[in-house]
Amino acid sequence: xxxxxxxxxxxxVGDAEKIRHVAERIAAARRAGNSIAVVxxxxxDTTDRLIELAESISAAPDPRELDVLLxxxxxxxCTLVTMALREIGEEAVSMSGAQxxxxxxxxxxxxxxxxxxxxxxxxxxxxxxxVIVAGFQGVTHEMDVTTLGRGGSDTTAVALAAALGAERxxxxxxxxxxxxxxxxxVPDARKLSEIGYEEMLELASYGAxxxxxxxxxxxxxxxxxxxxxxxxxxxxxxxxxxxxxGADGPEGEGMEVANKVRGVTYERGVARITLRAVPDRPxxxxxVFEPLAESxxxxxxxxxxxxxxxxxxxxFTVDRSDLRAALEVTQGVAGTIGAGxxxxxxxxxxxxxxxxGMQNAPGVAAVMFSALAEAGVNIEMITTSQIRITxxxxxxxxxxxxxxxxxxxxxxxG
Amino acid sequence: xxxxxxxxxxxxVGDAEKIRHVAERIAAARRAGNSIAVVxxxxxDTTDRLIELAESISAAPDPRELDVLLxxxxxxxCTLVTMALREIGEEAVSMSGAQxxxxxxxxxxxxxxxxxxxxxxxxxxxxxxxVIVAGFQGVTHEMDVTTLGRGGSDTTAVALAAALGAERxxxxxxxxxxxxxxxxxVPDARKLSEIGYEEMLELASYGAxxxxxxxxxxxxxxxxxxxxxxxxxxxxxxxxxxxxxGADGPEGEGMEVANKVRGVTYERGVARITLRAVPDRPxxxxxVFEPLAESxxxxxxxxxxxxxxxxxxxxFTVDRSDLRAALEVTQGVAGTIGAGxxxxxxxxxxxxxxxxGMQNAPGVAAVMFSALAEAGVNIEMITTSQIRITxxxxxxxxxxxxxxxxxxxxxxxG
Numbered sequence: 001x002x003x004x005x006x007x008x009x010x011x012x013v014g015d016a017e018k019i020r021h022v023a024e025r026i027a028a029a030r031r032a033g034n035s036i037a038v039v040x041x042x043x044x045d046t047t048d049r050l051i052e053l054a055e056s057i058s059a060a061p062d063p064r065e066l067d068v069l070l071x072x073x074x075x076x077x078c079t080l081v082t083m084a085l086r087e088i089g090e091e092a093v094s095m096s097g098a099q100x101x102x103x104x105x106x107x108x109x110x111x112x113x114x115x116x117x118x119x120x121x122x123x124x125x126x127x128x129x130x131v132i133v134a135g136f137q138g139v140t141h142e143m144d145v146t147t148l149g150r151g152g153s154d155t156t157a158v159a160l161a162a163a164l165g166a167e168r169x170x171x172x173x174x175x176x177x178x179x180x181x182x183x184x185x186v187p188d189a190r191k192l193s194e195i196g197y198e199e200m201l202e203l204a205s206y207g208a209x210x211x212x213x214x215x216x217x218x219x220x221x222x223x224x225x226x227x228x229x230x231x232x233x234x235x236x237x238x239x240x241x242x243x244x245x246g247a248d249g250p251e252g253e254g255m256e257v258a259n260k261v262r263g264v265t266y267e268r269g270v271a272r273i274t275l276r277a278v279p280d281r282p283x284x285x286x287x288v289f290e291p292l293a294e295s296x297x298x299x300x301x302x303x304x305x306x307x308x309x310x311x312x313x314x315x316f317t318v319d320r321s322d323l324r325a326a327l328e329v330t331q332g333v334a335g336t337i338g339a340g341x342x343x344x345x346x347x348x349x350x351x352x353x354x355x356x357g358m359q360n361a362p363g364v365a366a367v368m369f370s371a372l373a374e375a376g377v378n379i380e381m382i383t384t385s386q387i388r389i390t391x392x393x394x395x396x397x398x399x400x401x402x403x404x405x406x407x408x409x410x411x412x413x414g
Numbered sequence: 415x416x417x418x419x420x421x422x423x424x425x426x427v428g429d430a431e432k433i434r435h436v437a438e439r440i441a442a443a444r445r446a447g448n449s450i451a452v453v454x455x456x457x458x459d460t461t462d463r464l465i466e467l468a469e470s471i472s473a474a475p476d477p478r479e480l481d482v483l484l485x486x487x488x489x490x491x492c493t494l495v496t497m498a499l500r501e502i503g504e505e506a507v508s509m510s511g512a513q514x515x516x517x518x519x520x521x522x523x524x525x526x527x528x529x530x531x532x533x534x535x536x537x538x539x540x541x542x543x544x545v546i547v548a549g550f551q552g553v554t555h556e557m558d559v560t561t562l563g564r565g566g567s568d569t570t571a572v573a574l575a576a577a578l579g580a581e582r583x584x585x586x587x588x589x590x591x592x593x594x595x596x597x598x599x600v601p602d603a604r605k606l607s608e609i610g611y612e613e614m615l616e617l618a619s620y621g622a623x624x625x626x627x628x629x630x631x632x633x634x635x636x637x638x639x640x641x642x643x644x645x646x647x648x649x650x651x652x653x654x655x656x657x658x659x660g661a662d663g664p665e666g667e668g669m670e671v672a673n674k675v676r677g678v679t680y681e682r683g684v685a686r687i688t689l690r691a692v693p694d695r696p697x698x699x700x701x702v703f704e705p706l707a708e709s710x711x712x713x714x715x716x717x718x719x720x721x722x723x724x725x726x727x728x729x730f731t732v733d734r735s736d737l738r739a740a741l742e743v744t745q746g747v748a749g750t751i752g753a754g755x756x757x758x759x760x761x762x763x764x765x766x767x768x769x770x771g772m773q774n775a776p777g778v779a780a781v782m783f784s785a786l787a788e789a790g791v792n793i794e795m796i797t798t799s800q801i802r803i804t805x806x807x808x809x810x811x812x813x814x815x816x817x818x819x820x821x822x823x824x825x826x827x828g
């Protein structure tokens with residue numbers, strides 16, 4: 001009997017009617033002959049309301065106490081889903097994170113799973129029961145409740161699937177899969193039937209959102225994750241090891257599947273800082289970026305041009321909301337290291353194409369650059385990774401750039 | 415350093431402002447040099463709302479699941495009180511029932527405490543912390559969450575006080591103590607400064623309500639319980655072993671204190687059934703009352719007169735809402751056992767005087783009966799216990815009877 005782990009997000013269990021609907025879906029999967037463990041998030045905006053409640057008491061709630069408070073949201077939803085299953089005649093049992101065997105470190109508010117002893121879950125499954133596990137939570141070795149922070153319930157689900165050796169982790173949410181591009185910008189954006197773990201990491205900024213952490217965990221344990229709609233019964237997107245799935249991959253595209261552009265992603269609200277005439281010597285990058293990290297400013301793209309006469313230009317992008325603070329820090333550094341002027345540009349965005357194996361397909365970059373050129377989009381910066389090529393462009397041209405690239409790589413429905 | 419256990423009910427922690435107020439009270443007790451452990455109920459109507467939520471999913475929610483659901487109410491309030499304490503600079507830590515060491519049987523919804531290992535609470539107290547324990551909940555040996563049923567949080571508080579060997583368990587609620595009579599009926603009803611455990615069991619039907627179960631537990635461990643207002647800083651009522659407190663008793667009335675009428679209590683909505691000409695032979699009472707018990711009808715007062723010519727009259731009272739069902743059962747039984755007619759009266763009430771040691775003070779009963787006679791109150795039935803004399807009277811005369819007795823025993827403020 002195949003073991004499936006299903007995960008339902010907060011919107012999917014937002015009220016009694018939705019909970020009954022989720023129970024019907026779970027029961028259908030059980031009746032189809034599978035062994036089912038389910039992970040649920042807190043109902044709707046419960047977590048936000050609990051945080052508000054805590055903040056009405058304390059400006060900086062104690063992390064240990066806040067974790068216990070927040071963990072109640074998932075206890076509520078997991079017992080309700082269990083009741084709904086029992087109401088329709090299914091043997092179901094709820095488990096808290098502690099009961100499910102999720103041991104974490106003591107980093108309250110953003111705990112990491114250190115051990116997942118799924119024996120109690122496994123025993124219940126063996127006894128023919130459906131197990132409903134409270135997502136987002138675990139317990140320390142001292143039995144203090146912790147929460148897993150952002151992406152917590154997805155992480156619980158993937159970790160449970162890995163611990164059970166499940167055939168698949170199914171993540172049900174309010175969107176029905178991963179798209180080649182944002183459908184609001186590209187009307188003929190196509191839902192992908194499959195995608196690799198790394199590609200998902202790069203594409204996950206819209207459409208079905210999964211926290212990178214849960215994808216990394218799935219990749220590490222090679223656990224296939226299906227992202228699909230909890231409301232509609234349509235095929236979702238399978239996140240798995242596309243390359244090794246090979247000719248048996250769901251799209252049946254064989255080994256070539258690994259060498260394709262999978263989708264186009266973008267970001268707005270990007271600001272760039274350029275530090276001119278930076279002395280090109282060891283330690284300069286650290287001198288610039290350490291103070292930024294200390295000021296809690298997250299730096300995205302960094303480009304340092306090859307140097308002429310031992311002076312170089314160093315550019316990097318930050319979120320626009322961080323620009324003022326970042327400039328202040330950088331100007332301070334500029335004096336210290338003897339660099340030239342410090343200039344900024346705050347109306348930028350970026351577009352990326354994502355796909356496994358780009359480093360083996362140099363033509364891809366050429367297609368991207370010429371397509372953007374033909375569309376009159378000026379490229380301000382370029383960075384590349386194994387599976388992504390990103391161009392920083394004028395923010396006003398982001399939509400054009402996305403549509404141009406989606407069409408240039410023939411990603412649409414047609 | 416004296417160990418005090420405080421308990422705050424749902425109304426006392428009903429919103430953020432009330433929680434801050436409770437925190438101030440706890441902090442004051444701590445700063446006065448005590449070691450403090452606190453038990454809290456769920457905020458306001460939280461438990462009712464959770465039950466509604468469960469019933470919107472399932473007509474008969476699974477008891478194990480319902481217990482997890484309900485237990486979240488107290489987790490929320492105990493973390494919020496802890497946060498409020500930390501906000502005002504107190505070292506405080508919350509504990510779930512499980513963390514506090516409350517082991518129960520597996521009777522979900524009405525579990526009994528089988529073991530209270532308060533070591534973790536004690537360690538935290540020893541480290542100078544205030545410990546806030548979630549009331550109403552425990553955990554089975556399989557680490558399944560249970561709730562303690564009615565009076566649950568009071569029971570948690572008394573049990574914790576007993577386990578810690580606390581000097582006193584202070585129960586803060588929305589009324590400020592135990593009164594000699596219902597102040598709505600008797601304007602000069604007086605708040606008692608102290609009362610015995612058994613007396614409290616008999617008087618607890620109005621004023622500060624504590625479930626008999628928690629009083630019995632306090633009596634068993636001889637744990638003094640102070641019932642007082644959480645809103646106003648006025649003296650409450652100390653429930654303790656009045657007799658052995660003797661000359662040191664708070665009222666300073668010496669050993670005689672054990673032989674007094676403590677208060678007057680009453681009930682409305684009483685119905686009586688009389689079975690006439692019952693054959694006076696062994697097994698008859700069982701034949702009447704077993705079928706009533708099987709029909710889940712609770713019988714209160716039972717009176718069987720001394721028999722003449724081996725025939726007796728058997729009377730008993732039930733709650734008026736149970737009269738119709740009780741009559742049906744009893745009429746059936748009457749035929750079987752060869753009894754005479756079965757008559758009922760449904761407009762009755764009862765008044766009782768309560769006080770320890772009545773059996774040693776026969777004059778008390780005489781004062782009661784003559785006072786009622788002078789007031790023109792006809793006595794329909796009489797029953798007595800060690801610490802209570804109860805008269806069943808016409809419901810319309812209940813208020814008169816209560817006022818008459820309160821005055822006859824000089825219980826008022828004057």
